[in-house]
Amino acid sequence: MLAFTLRRAIQAIGVMIAVGIIAFSMFRFAGDPVNQMVGMDTSGAERAAIRKSLGLDDPVIVQFGRYIGNAAQFKFGVSYQFRLPVTNLLMERMPATLELAIVATIFAMLSGILMGVYSALRRDSWLTHIFQAVSLIGISLPTFLIGVLMIYLFSVTLGWLPSFGRGDVVHIGWWTTGLLTLSGLKALIMPAITLGLFQMTLIMRLVRAEMLEVMRTDYIRFARARGLTTRAIHFGHALRNTMVPVITVAGLQFGSVIAFAIITETVFQWPGMGLLFVQAVQNVDIPIMAAYLMMVSLIFVTINLVVDILYTIVDPRLRSTVSRAH
C-alpha cells in the first residue's frame, strides 16, 4: 500500500516536471518579456540591465532549473502588470476559487447522486422525466449562457441575488471566506450552480446508468432473496457499488471545475484565480499564466493521487491486487 502510494507520488512528480517544461517554454514563445515591462523610451543599456537582473541572459537549461527550483518553493516570479510576486496574487485569489469549486462540487455530487439514484429506482416517475430534461439542459447549454440567464432572472428581474462579486468576506489568517456572511453566501449561490450544473448532470447520468447496471447483478438478486430491506439493498449494496466510477469522475471533474471556473468567474466577476488568469492573458502577463498552469496541474495531479487511494478504500479487491503487485 505504501509502495503503491509512493510510486504514484513519483509519477505525479514526473507529470509536474513535464508541465513545468510547458509553463517555462511559454516565456520563450510569447516574445521578449522585457519589452512588456518597459516603456518605449527605455534605453538599450537599461533593457540590458533589467535583462541581467532577471537572469534572462543565462543558458536556457539554467533558467529552467531555476524556474523549477523556484516553482517547487511556490515562487513564480513577479507579475508584469501588477509588479507584485505572482504567488501573493494567486494566494490572495485562491480562496475565492477553491471555495467556489468546492461548493460547486458538493452541490453537483449531492444533487447528482440523489437525482441519479432516484431516476434509476423510479424509472417511470414524472420527476425522473423532469430530471432527465434538466440534465439534458445542463449538458447541452454552455456555462456562460446559464450564468447570464440566471443573472437576468435572479438579479435583474427578481433582484434576489447579487449579479457580481463575492459579497462580504471574513479573513481567517491568510484565507478569506465568504461562507460566513449572508451577502457572501448569497453571492455564492449562482456561481456555484452555474459551475456545478455540468458536473451535476454528468454525475446524475453516471449514477443512473451504474445503478441500473448494478441492480441487474446477481448479488442484488441474491440480496433480495435474502429478504434484506429495500433500503439496505438500494443504499447499502447498490449505491456503494456505483461509487467507484462516481468517485473517479467526480475527482477528475474537480480539476476541470477549477479550470472551467475561468468562465464562471468572468461572468460573475468573481475575484478568483480564473479571473486573474483571464486578465493575465489579455495583458500577456506570462508569469501569472505559467503559475496558473502549474497550480491547476498540481491540483489535478493531487486529486488523481487522492482518487487512486480512495479507490482502494471503497473496493477491497483493488486493495489486494495493489499489495499483490509488490
Added chain:
Amino acid sequence: MTEPVLSVRNLKVEFASRRGTLRAIDGVSFDIAKGEVLGVVGESGAGKSVTGLSVIGLIDPPGRIAGGEIRLAGLRIDDLPPEEMRRVRGKRIGMIFQDPLTSLNPLYKVGDQIVETIRTHLNLSEQAARRRAIDLLAEVGIPAPEKRIDGYPHEFSGGMRQRVVIALAICAEPELIIADEPTTALDVSVQAQIISLIKRLGRDHGTAVMLVTHDMGVIAETSDRVAVMYAGRVAEIGPVQDVVKNPLHPYAKGLMGAIPTLAGDDKRLVQIPGSMPRLSAIPRGCSFNPRCAFAFDRCRVDRPEPLPHGAQSVACHLYDTVPAETAA
C-alpha cells in the same frame, strides 16, 4: 399425512412481451414435505428456474404469476404484499443461486453480509449475530471460520463461496431452501461436496429442499422425489428410484436414456430428436407430441393432465385409463 412445507397448485407464470403474452409456466403442481428433497429437472427453458423464483416471489417484470397458488406451511404466499413477502424471503425460504462468483457483494466482507442477513430476520445483537455467523461458516465446512469471516468474497474459491452462499441461505433457519443449479458453475470434484452439504443440512435441520438442476446424476444422488419438467409443465413426478429406473413419460424415458452408465457401454447415448418448442410456439395437445415416438392422434389435440400411476404421477395419454381408441 402432515401438511407439506411447500404446496404449489396449478401455478401459471406469464411474461408480457411485444408479441403477446408468453406462458412460461402452465399449470405446475407439486408438494414438498418437511425434510424432503425434491429434484426438478428438465432442459434449459423448461421453466425450472422460473418455478423456483416464483415460489420465493422474485419474478421480475414483465413476468408475473398469472394463476394458481403457492402455500408455505399452509400460508398462501403468492399474493402477499411485497413487504410481508420480503420477510418470508431469507427467513422462511432460503435461496441458493447458480453462480457463487457473482452472488456475493464484492465490496462487503462475507461476515458482514451474513450478520446483515441474520439481523434483518432475527432479533440478535451484533456480537450474537457474529457468533452465529462463525458457527454457520463452520457448519458449511469453511475452515478457520473465525478468521475467514473477515475475508472478502474474492478471497474465497468458487466452492468456498458457494458454501458462504449456503450459509447465507440457511442463516435464519428457513423451512424451505430453493437451490437453483447450485453446482453448475463448480468443478466436478467440488460439486459432490456441495451436494452432500445441501443434503446433510436439509436432513439435520429438517428443511425441505427444492433442487433445480439439469444434472440427472445430482438428482439421483440427492433427491427423494423428482419432477421432470417440459415446456412449462410437469411431465412426470414421483419417487426418485421409480422415475429413474422406470420412467413412464416418453420424455422422462428419453432423459434417463441419455444418462451415460459406466458398465460396459458399446452403444451410443440415446438422443431425443428435435428440441423443446419456443414459448411462442407451443404445439396444440401435448407439448411433447412432435418429438414423441409414441404420439397418436389424441396427443395432437388434447392436452394430457397429470394422473396418478402407482407412486408416480404422469401427464401422458399413454397412461390414461380412458382407452385411446375411444378418445380419438
